[in-house]
Amino acid sequence: MCIRDSPTLVLMFSLNKDNFLICMWRMKEPWERTKEMYMNEPRMPALTESKLRQPSFRIILKLLSALISNSGFAKGLFTDEELSYQFYDNIEQEAKFLERLLQFLEHFTRKKLNLEPLSIIKSQGDYKEAHELLQTFATCARSNKSSNESLKATKKSPIIESRKKYKPTVRE
Secondary structure (H helix, E strand, C coil): CEEEECCCEEEEEEECCCCCEEEEEEECCHHHHHHHHHCCCCCCCCCCHHHHHCCCHHHHHHHHHHHHHHHCCCCCCCCCCCCCHHHCCCHHHHHHHHHHHHHHHHHHHCCCCCCCHHHHHCCCCCCHHHHHHHHHHHHHHCCCCCCHHHHHHHHHCCCCCCCCCCCCCCCC
16 A cells, blocks of 8 residues: 555555456645644644644643744734743633734735634634644744734734634633
8 A cells, every 4th residue: 555645635546356457536624734734843732633623722822832942933912921831821812812923914914814713712613713823823933924014913903802703612
């Protein structure tokens, strides 16, 4: 069996008993692409399928803070305290963190990201937005462009409250 791997597809080739070539393919799951983007970074937390399939805010924060400390990309956007999970004791603080990160990424990429902080935090069954955020950040960090201009622009602009209205609920 021969396996060809691309960023979005996994192709598998094999011969059956009559020597006919069989080709099978499947789309990569979002967590698989995220794992590929983060797995070669030093001091990265263990990237298991169970953690990445449904990433919690804690996992997202660990991955982002490890990439920030390893690459220096977006260094200064958050304080060391803000990159520690103990700093966040409610969903509003987590949403503000993600909102600032989204503003920074929008300045850096010069594209509007259709991601909602609350959707990322409270994703119930659909984790595509969390993976899109992680993959966009990793792509930007590896672009070898300076993030200084985007850092200044993000720090000057006020933190916009969450794009969706937040309704306080008991944390699950």
